[in-house]
Amino acid sequence: MRHTISVLVENKFGVLSRISGLFSGRGYNIESLSVNETTDPQVSVMTIVTTGDDWIIEQITKQLNKLIDVIKVVDMTELDHVEREMVLIKVSPRQEDKAEVLRLAEIFRGRVVDSSQKTYTIEITGEEKKIEAIVELLRPMGIKEFVRTGKIAIAREGIKKS
Amino acid sequence: MKITGAEIFIECLKKEGVKHMFGYPGGVVLNIFDRLHDEKDLQLILTRHEQGAVHAADGYARATGKPGVVLVTSGPGATNTVTGIATAYMDSIPMVIFTGQVPTLLIGNDAFQEADIVGITRPCTKHNFLVKDVEDLAQVIKEAFHIAMAGRPGPVLIDLPKDVTTHKAEFVYPESVKLRSYNPTYEGNKYMIKQAAEMVAHAKRPVIVAGGGVVLSGASKELKEFAEYADLPVTMTLMGLGGFPGSHRLSLGMLGMHGTFYANKSIQESDLLIAIGMRFDDRVTGKIDAFAPHAKIIHIDIDPTSIRKNVRVDIPIVGDVKKVLTVLNKVMKEEVKEQWVEVRKAWAKQLDAWRKERPMTYDRDSEVIKPQYVVEKIYELTKGDAIIATEVGQNQMWAAQFFKYDKPRTWLSSGGLGTMGYGFPAAIGAQLAFPNKLVIDIAGDGSIQMNIQELATAVINKLPVKVAILNNRYLGMVRQWQELFFQERYAHTKLDDTVPDFVKIAEAYNAVGLRATKKSEVEPVLKEAFSIKRPVFMDFVTDWHEKVYPMVPAGAAIDNMLFYEETKKSEKKLKAVK
Ligand SMILES: Cc1ncc(C[n+]2csc(CCOP(=O)(O)OP(=O)(O)O)c2C)c(N)n1
Numbered sequence: 113m114r115h116t117i118s119v120l121v122e123n124k125f126g127v128l129s130r131i132s133g134l135f136s137g138r139g140y141n142i143e144s145l146s147v148n149e150t151t152d153p154q155v156s157v158m159t160i161v162t163t164g165d166d167w168i169i170e171q172i173t174k175q176l177n178k179l180i181d182v183i184k185v186v187d188m189t190e191l192d193h194v195e196r197e198m199v200l201i202k203v204s205p206r207q208e209d210k211a212e213v214l215r216l217a218e219i220f221r222g223r224v225v226d227s228s229q230k231t232y233t234i235e236i237t238g239e240e241k242k243i244e245a246i247v248e249l250l251r252p253m254g255i256k257e258f259v260r261t262g263k264i265a266i267a268r269e270g271i272k273k274s
Numbered sequence: 275m276k277i278t279g280a281e282i283f284i285e286c287l288k289k290e291g292v293k294h295m296f297g298y299p300g301g302v303v304l305n306i307f308d309r310l311h312d313e314k315d316l317q318l319i320l321t322r323h324e325q326g327a328v329h330a331a332d333g334y335a336r337a338t339g340k341p342g343v344v345l346v347t348s349g350p351g352a353t354n355t356v357t358g359i360a361t362a363y364m365d366s367i368p369m370v371i372f373t374g375q376v377p378t379l380l381i382g383n384d385a386f387q388e389a390d391i392v393g394i395t396r397p398c399t400k401h402n403f404l405v406k407d408v409e410d411l412a413q414v415i416k417e418a419f420h421i422a423m424a425g426r427p428g429p430v431l432i433d434l435p436k437d438v439t440t441h442k443a444e445f446v447y448p449e450s451v452k453l454r455s456y457n458p459t460y461e462g463n464k465y466m467i468k469q470a471a472e473m474v475a476h477a478k479r480p481v482i483v484a485g486g487g488v489v490l491s492g493a494s495k496e497l498k499e500f501a502e503y504a505d506l507p508v509t510m511t512l513m514g515l516g517g518f519p520g521s522h523r524l525s526l527g528m529l530g531m532h533g534t535f536y537a538n539k540s541i542q543e544s545d546l547l548i549a550i551g552m553r554f555d556d557r558v559t560g561k562i563d564a565f566a567p568h569a570k571i572i573h574i575d576i577d578p579t580s581i582r583k584n585v586r587v588d589i590p591i592v593g594d595v596k597k598v599l600t601v602l603n604k605v606m607k608e609e610v611k612e613q614w615v616e617v618r619k620a621w622a623k624q625l626d627a628w629r630k631e632r633p634m635t636y637d638r639d640s641e642v643i644k645p646q647y648v649v650e651k652i653y654e655l656t657k658g659d660a661i662i663a664t665e666v667g668q669n670q671m672w673a674a675q676f677f678k679y680d681k682p683r684t685w686l687s688s689g690g691l692g693t694m695g696y697g698f699p700a701a702i703g704a705q706l707a708f709p710n711k712l713v714i715d716i717a718g719d720g721s722i723q724m725n726i727q728e729l730a731t732a733v734i735n736k737l738p739v740k741v742a743i744l745n746n747r748y749l750g751m752v753r754q755w756q757e758l759f760f761q762e763r764y765a766h767t768k769l770d771d772t773v774p775d776f777v778k779i780a781e782a783y784n785a786v787g788l789r790a791t792k793k794s795e796v797e798p799v800l801k802e803a804f805s806i807k808r809p810v811f812m813d814f815v816t817d818w819h820e821k822v823y824p825m826v827p828a829g830a831a832i833d834n835m836l837f838y839e840e841t842k843k844s845e846k847k848l849k850a851v852k
């Protein structure tokens with residue numbers, strides 16, 4: 113099963129490679145990884161999406177906790193939480209599809225952040241499913257390239273999933 | 275007053291109570307070496323290879339319980355430490371390794387003798403640091419010693435750029451360390467301990483499996499109390515030897531691939547395993563699905579990742595082994611009804627039957643020197659009062675099987691990594707810590723050649739280490755596998771004529787060399803060696819054909835064993851296993 117794990121780390125030299133080295137060295141899988149600042153400049157948060165059965169996920173969280181620079185590990189999947197991801201999609205539609213591209217962007221609450229004679233670049237934020245849906249819809253119109261940020265996640269306040 | 279980084283380094287080590295370290299000089303650490311030149315209370319032992327320095331510090335740490343300290347130069351000096359660090363990491367040995375580094379401004383420039391040692395050792399250290407500013411040095415050293423010893427111990431590396439050793443700062447050594455990101459759990463959960471105690475009280479066929487954690491946490495006394503009070507048989511992993519007295523009536527000896535029949539059998543028939551400070555290594559469990567099929571498992575370990583890593587556990591207890599056993603003993607005595615006397619009798623009877631059925635054995639009548647005989651003789655002559663280091667291979671297994679370790683920290687062997695070349699420098703480290711103890715490296719003719727240069731270190735420092743080479747002219751353990759699983763095709767394991775004359779080598783280094791070629795010469799050679807207050811190489815020319823038994827073929831269940839008595843028969847059985 114897929115898990116989103118949030119890892120608070122000391123913002124120290126080499127900490128990213130400690131984490132990625134742990135995953136590669138033990139053969140765990142990383143689907144996406146994002147690293148960001150927090151309110152405390154000495155602390156960063158990493159959001160890691162990984163897959164594995166319960167045994168593996170238990171090992172991953174324990175192994176992460178064991179790293180000296182890791183302050184806290186939260187398996188978001190066990191909590192009620194909000195997940196978001198952003199994608200930038202550059203499409204180069206045929207003339208007759210241009211209106212449809214803009215319409216789709218609007219339906220998905222996207223924004224056109226750049227345009228040229230041949231292309232539009234659209235920014236979309238949302239959950240993974242939404243991102244995948246828009247990518248699928250735009251694909252036939254000619255996606256030139258796209259970039260995804262990877263997931264970030266935050267727990268909802270005060271509610272524990274039963 | 276401001277002092278240089280090199281001086282801060284020395285002051286910090288003194289504050290940590292370091293008396294000895296091991297190392298090798300080079301360009302970027304010259305400032306530190308220069309400061310050490312006048313030091314009386316802080317002695318650096320110059321080894322002849324950086325790997326030797328790390329193993330020596332490791333042996334020092336295993337024998338004393340204090341962290342081993344190493345100082346080497348950048349680049350090749352640093353990379354030469356990697357095997358030693360990985361060895362210590364696998365066996366959870368506390369060490370602090372200082373490597374020189376090129377000046378901060380040159381880092382990343384492919385400068386002369388630059389190596390990214392922090393990157394290289396990241397996966398084989400408990401933690402590592404690059405110090406970029408002399409202002410941070412004292413704090414980093416304090417943290418490094420703390421991390422090396424806290425929780426599950428391990429090696430910590432500090433990379434010191436040259437300019438950091440010359441820049442000046444005010445020296446303030448922190449009184450204590452508090453890391454918000456590292457707070458190991460020492461106290462076991464009381465509720466779980468109570469549950470465990472109830473289980474122990476009700477078990478019909480319980481077995482304790484004691485690992486290296488017992489030795490590391492200094493819990494031998496508590497373990498003995500626990501085993502004796504509840505009448506629990508104890509088997510040990512390779513790392514656990516000495517954690518419980520090998521000559522105790524409750525001892526079953528070592529378990530696993532080359533464990534005793536009765537230890538492995540007890541596991542397979544057990545209804546309760548009490549795993550203490552061990553991590554279910556594959557050399558211990560054999561085929562994991564067939565391991566301890568009838569047993570509930572209580573697992574006590576300070577490292578949460580060791581628990582439920584490869585076996586299911588019924589009662590997990592995260593905590594320091596000594597602390598948990600102390601509470602467990604109290605609960606056993608005060609809160610649990612003593613009701614096991616009768617059931618234990620039946621179990622003890624069964625264990626005795628297994629002991630009689632398959633005792634540890636070898637051909638004791640042979641005139642050719644049997645390696646097991648040499649180990650037994652060492653045990654007999656020393657009465658077990660010695661520190662034994664080992665190399666890796668058959669020599670290591672025989673040293674584990676035929677010597678009974680009654681005290682912790684008297685058995686120094688590379689368990690997790692299985693590093694040939696470990697034993698001799700480790701013995702040197704232990705001898706430095708205990709100048710008056712008899713320290714013996716039980717070696718193979720292959721392994722001893724991996725760090726043989728350290729004989730110079732032993733001689734010059736007057737460390738009277740004894741090396742008993744079980745010389746079978748083969749990379750014996752590999753040969754054993756080739757004999758059993760590769761139709762006796764001895765690809766690159768026959769050393770034969772190329773084995774050097776160890777007596778002459780000893781003499782060339784100004785040490786003593788002795789040789790025994792017949793059984794009757796073994797005892798006189800050992801006696802002579804033990805009476806000489808200098809390093810001695812003993813060359814025991816042993817039966818090359820000897821194999822380590824019992825043996826569980828890799829991937830088989832641990833009661834699927836091959837036995838000495840039935841070499842012929844068991845080889846047939848082996849074909850069936852394959
Ligand atoms: C550094 C290293 N290289 C290779 C091995 C693989 N290996 C394990 S045992 C062994 C043979 C050891 O030969 P020797 O020291 O003569 O011991 P014996 O088994 O003959 O007692 C080898 C090559 C190892 N454990 N360590």
Ligand SMILES: [Mg+2]
Nearest residue numbers: 718719748750
């Ligand atoms: Mg050999």
